[in-house]
Amino acid sequence: MEIVFTGGGTGGHIFPIIAVIREMKRNYPRQDMKLFYIGPKDDYSLALLGQENVAIKKILAGKLRRYFSFKNLIDIFKIPIGMLQAFFYLFFIAPDVVISKGGYGSFPIVVSARILHIPVFLHESDIIPGLVTKKTSKWAAEIFTSFPKTEFFPKEKIINLGNPVRMEILQGSKERAKEIFRLQDNKPLLLILGGSQGAQRLNDIILQILPEMLESFEIIHQTGQKNFSEIKAETDAILLKSSKKYYHPFPFLDEEYYKHALFACSLVISRAGSGTIFEIAANEKPSILIPLPHSAQNHQIKNAYAYSKSGSCQVIEQENLKPHFFLEKLKYLFSRPQDLEEMSINSKRFSRPKAAKIMASYLLEYLSPLKKQPKKG
Numbered sequence: 001m002e003i004v005f006t007g008g009g010t011g012g013h014i015f016p017i018i019a020v021i022r023e024m025k026r027n028y029p030r031q032d033m034k035l036f037y038i039g040p041k042d043d044y045s046l047a048l049l050g051q052e053n054v055a056i057k058k059i060l061a062g063k064l065r066r067y068f069s070f071k072n073l074i075d076i077f078k079i080p081i082g083m084l085q086a087f088f089y090l091f092f093i094a095p096d097v098v099i100s101k102g103g104y105g106s107f108p109i110v111v112s113a114r115i116l117h118i119p120v121f122l123h124e125s126d127i128i129p130g131l132v133t134k135k136t137s138k139w140a141a142e143i144f145t146s147f148p149k150t151e152f153f154p155k156e157k158i159i160n161l162g163n164p165v166r167m168e169i170l171q172g173s174k175e176r177a178k179e180i181f182r183l184q185d186n187k188p189l190l191l192i193l194g195g196s197q198g199a200q201r202l203n204d205i206i207l208q209i210l211p212e213m214l215e216s217f218e219i220i221h222q223t224g225q226k227n228f229s230e231i232k233a234e235t236d237a238i239l240l241k242s243s244k245k246y247y248h249p250f251p252f253l254d255e256e257y258y259k260h261a262l263f264a265c266s267l268v269i270s271r272a273g274s275g276t277i278f279e280i281a282a283n284e285k286p287s288i289l290i291p292l293p294h295s296a297q298n299h300q301i302k303n304a305y306a307y308s309k310s311g312s313c314q315v316i317e318q319e320n321l322k323p324h325f326f327l328e329k330l331k332y333l334f335s336r337p338q339d340l341e342e343m344s345i346n347s348k349r350f351s352r353p354k355a356a357k358i359m360a361s362y363l364l365e366y367l368s369p370l371k372k373q374p375k376k377g
Contacts, residue, residue: 004099005098006098014048017099018049036057097120099120100121101122101125163277165352170282188334189218191267207231208323221249267287267340280313283347287347291315307350
């Protein structure tokens, strides 16, 4: 049994794939299941998949930007080359199914699967699908969605199950968090996330009010790799020794650190990628979401407000994110513990922590009659 996964190459595509892969292995531990990933080169994502013992095939993938860029001229030539590469890999792997997380990197694979009559299943994380998912959805056997009212897709193809979340990130420990982060544990703990690349605007706001924030809160701050050195140097300069013990900056939180930080924190401050939203919800944490403006089709803003309708979070759009307004917002929230508790309860109701397990079981059930049939050719 051969299964091919594909996606755009960002963490938002890769982590749900990893969640489903792990559940497939738990449900089907036999040696005859072979897992592949075909997609564009992305060192971080491919390293994560490599740890899951997935065979990786890299292709060129062109991204058509909706604004003028000389990169568009180069990427036009990447698309046909990527199509040939994808066709070649799929022809020789001869998978039973292709599972796509969308993104520009998935386009050559899904089109090639269509030509080769290989069944395709899509999963859309956001409330509004990306351009590639829209274009390729008409070829999908089924479309898994994260939000109850995902736009665009025909209802007869939709299976709403949530965004696949790695079960491992639900296994955090407060005591372990104290050890690895050296927490003082005498103030409410804020977890600030900006994604794997950080969030420059969010980081700038935090730095402007950081000494005042640390009077009331302890902070774990994922700054992003490219921002870490600058932020570390600046915070070393502006923070008194008595405050530094309450501030814990990291360029990126790997799975081990992330799960303990999520478990231990009192509130999460984050961008509004679907994956992060469902991870926060699965850990039953209240949150403040600051969606990335100008994200493709404004999907982060739509994700954030869809989640806020459940009463699980508060949304502050970036243009309204003023330093002292933000600080007072935090203080007000923590002066009303009943509101934080209600947000936590609502996030639990919203969460779909078994999405990966359900999706894996569905796909394995679909594949079960195929396992009994001999391969053609």
